[in-house]
Amino acid sequence: MLSVKDLIVHIDGSAILRRVSLQVGAGELVCLVGRNGAGKSTTFRTIMGARRPVSGTIALEGHNLLHLAPFEIARLGIGFAPEESEVFGDLTVAENILLPTWTRPTARPAAEREALAYRVFPRLERYRERGGQQLSGGERKMVSIARALALDPKLLLLDEPTEGLSPAVVPTIVAGIASIRELGHAVLIAESNLNHVPDFADRLYVIERGEIIFAGPPADVRKDAAVARVVDGAG
Ligand SMILES: Nc1ncnc2c1ncn2[C@@H]1O[C@H](COP(=O)(O)OP(=O)(O)OP(=O)(O)O)[C@@H](O)[C@H]1O
């Protein structure tokens, strides 16, 4: 489904991604874990076409994404919920969620795509007519994820979906991600906190200073002492 190979990205002359490779299979839930500044958001932005790599390849179902514009990559079926959530304050919750149904028409009707978003985050249905600027941080995250889901994507990229949220809201977001996965969408999540990685993740990658230092099942992540130090924040 998504195949990233040997991605090298420089920003202002510094090597920020150093041969990053990762794979997400159809229906898989994969996590990219790394400390602040490790290169998670840069990886996502590069996949979405917002940064040009020096070298490497990015393909969705064998379709080369390099040199496509972000809107073209979204139309091919990659939904993106960025770290900053970016909910449109002047639009209602329902309008925010419906936006991608206009930009990427699919076989699934708009009303059904909106209904799926509320199935994943039931609380949002009560806030349908509320303005985007009248939402809490947790609700903004939900709208951002719900909107990416309403794209009817093949793959969802969620950049730190639980970051900055109170512990009380985190289970709601994790439950929403679980139901997105049950709907059959492939999901790639960036996380800086290993404790927030859903225990149903199929695979984990650990990124450190722009390099992938671990790839494998979540249960194996602490087997290498150097990797354990990074994910436990002591390195
Ligand atoms: N626009 C930019 N200009 C200069 N440096 C940047 C820019 N964007 C990212 N960087 C640098 O690239 C590195 C990786 O940043 P990135 O945002 O990808 O990390 P991250 O893993 O998402 O971190 P966080 O957990 O804090 O979100 C950092 O050292 C950061 O300072």
Ligand SMILES: [Mg+2]
């Ligand atoms: Mg980030």
